[in-house]
Structures are given as C-alpha cells and as structure tokens.
Amino acid sequence: MRKIRGVPARAGSPLQLLLLACSFALAGYAGVRLLDDDWLGVALWFVGAALLHDLVLLPLYAVLDRGVVRAFDAAGHRERTMYVRVPAALSALLLLVWFPLIGGQVDRRYRMATGLPADGFLGRWLLITAVLFAGSALLFLLRLRPRPTSRLRRATKDRPPAVH
Template sequence: MRRPRFALPLGSPLQILLLACSFALAAYAGVQLLAGDWFGVALWIVGAALLHDLVLLPLYAAADRALVQAAGPRRSWVGYVRVPAALSLLLLLVWFPLIGGQVTARYASATGLPADRFLPRWLLLTAVLFGGSAVLFLLRLRWASKRQSVD
C-alpha cells in the first residue's frame, strides 16, 4: 500500500503527548524569559544566531577542513581530535565570561562562590578530553595491529 505524499509521521500517543508537553514547557519558558526585557532577549538571540552563522561557522568549518587535509590519506584519527576539540570549544563558548574572568565580581556577589576556578577547571577538562581521546585512539591502534597479526 502506498503512503500519501504529505502524510504526517506521527508516532505513538505517548510520543505525541511528550511532544505537546515539551512545546508547552518551551512556550512557558519563552513567556517567562521575554517578560522582563523582551527586546534585549530578542536582540541577544538574533545576535547570537548571526554571530554563529556569519563568524563562528566559517571559522570552525575552515579549521575542520584544514585538519582533514593535514591528515591526508590516514583520516582515521580526525575524529579523535574533532570530538574533544568541539566539546572543549562548546564549553568555552558557554562559560566564556567566567573563564575569561570578565564577570568574576558579579558572579561572586550573586552566588557567594569564588569565580577564579573556571579557567583551571576548563583547562583540566580540556586536557582530560584530549587525553581520553588519545587513549582511545591508541587502544584502537593496538587492537587493529593485534587483529592484523592474527589474520
């Protein structure tokens, strides 16, 4: 039996209920977020989208292209650099004001916690991400070499 061309891919009733609940929660959060300074929030969202699409996306696409070209024919290790770099840069992007030390006084007055720990923790987390990726890569190489010697 042939499906209609414009059929909606609806799942189970539980999926529809969860989707409706997530839309309701998103609408509630949007109303609460925009209640105070709606123009500032809208400007921030538009600015963030433009900054990402016009500046950041071309930068990390060029960096990824350079990484793939530098790898040459042995591209199997690219993912072992790409994933920890992406996670580390995402954390840097989210926590940049605190990592950069730009809002330490405001953070300390609002929370009562010191804000000077974000840079060392981000650096440590970045080192752990790249170190774990290197260990996984070495284990993969070792497993592949053992498999080749058995064959």
C-alpha cells in the first residue's frame, strides 16, 4: 500500500467511483449540449473570460486585498481582515456572475428568454452587498464583546489541579 504524507492511500469506494463517473458523464453531456449551437462563440467566451480573469481581475483584487491587509496591519488588527474579505469576495462573486444583468446590458435578450423584466438587479445586488457587510459587522461586534463566562473560566484555570 502506498503512503502519501504518512497516510496510507487507498482506492475510493465503488460508490465514490460511480458518483465520479456520473459527474463526468453529466459534465460531458452539458458540454456537448452547450457547444452544439455555437461552439466557436462558447470557446471564445471561455478563453476571453480566462484571460480577463487572469490578466485583469486577479491582479486588481490582489492589490485591493493587499491594501486591506496593510490597513489592518498598520492598525495592529490583522486578524480582523476576514471581516472585510468575506463579504467583499461574496459580493464580487455575485457581481461577476450577474454582471450583464446588474449592468443592464442584456435587458431585451433576458426579457425575450424569460418573459421577466431585467430591471432591479443593481438594487438587489447593492442590497445583498449591504446585508453581507452588515452581517459581517454584527458578527465582529458579537465576537468583540466579552463573554460572561470568561471570568469563571479564568478563575477555574488559575486554581490548582487538586481543587478541580
């Protein structure tokens, strides 16, 4: 039996292998259906999206993240970075996925495909972003306040072991 980092490696169970094969089959079917109509357009979209992400977006949010880390580091609270990172990342992911609708660029196509109006996506995204940051701030405040049992724990910790 081979070992990987000190842990014996073993083959997956038959159920895992079956689920993996089914997921590959489903992904293959979706790919065939997607490429059936306009394979060149889809391929160009994937290449363009990969290039846009790797050459423009990744450096942009790396610089923004570095700025947030430096700001918290300068204040001496680097551990609080996650309270900004998580809501910002989720908001950016929503913006990236729904950008055409948030930007109002596909109103006619969206209405023809779904029969629904495409307005309101910008307001909803802003509301979701505000809720994400407000929830993060609330979690930060809840974790910042002292816990009522902390004095009791400290007193128990300071007692000699025989008293426990």
